Amino acid sequence: MKKLSLRTRVVTGAVVVAALGAGTFGAMSASASSPAAAPAAAVKADTSNRNLQQTTHLTVAAATKAAQATLDAAKKENQRISVAVVDRNGNTIVSLRGDGAGPQSPESAVKKAYTAVSWSAPTSELVKRLEQAPNLKDIPGTLFLGGGAPVQVKGAPVAGIGVAGAPSGDLDEKFAQAGVAALAR
Secondary structure: OOOOOHHHHHHHHHHHHHHHHHHHHHHHHHHHHOOOOOOOOOOOOOOOOOOOOOOOOOOHHHHHHHHHHHHHHHHHOOOOOEEEEEEOOOOEEEEEEOOOOOOOHHHHHHHHHHHHHHHOOOHHHHHHHOOOOHHHHHOOOOOOOOOEEEEEEOOEEEEEEEEEOOOOHHHHHHHHHHHHHHHHO
């Protein structure tokens, strides 16, 4: 490739600077002369609007209280567990891995909580439903083992508490129910 002379480089640079300057000036002139956009109309949301739905959610403080009550109930019986509290949509609010809990227990607790809130039933009851509908267990993110308990407000599910790590699903579920009971206090 041929090397450009100093004069050619200076002239080329000046042309580029002039073109950029003209473009910037033109853009500034165009935006200065155009009228300001009108502010967007505010959307009013009221509870009588049929396009909106109100839901109830646990606060982080309430979920933490339930999770701690669950851990405390397990500790009284010398059980090492993990507990998870999920919201109505299955999103984890709080997850606590108790001292000495197994490495698989945090994930299992989340899945049990999700399963309980999804069907608004204790997971021990849902295990029984597998006899009539064995494909339920194939739904991603679910775990059909005892240890999940739904949290309900006015009969509607708002959260799920899942426990994993005790030697049986019955014990896991007993501890999850202690967390549900803590929310009523």
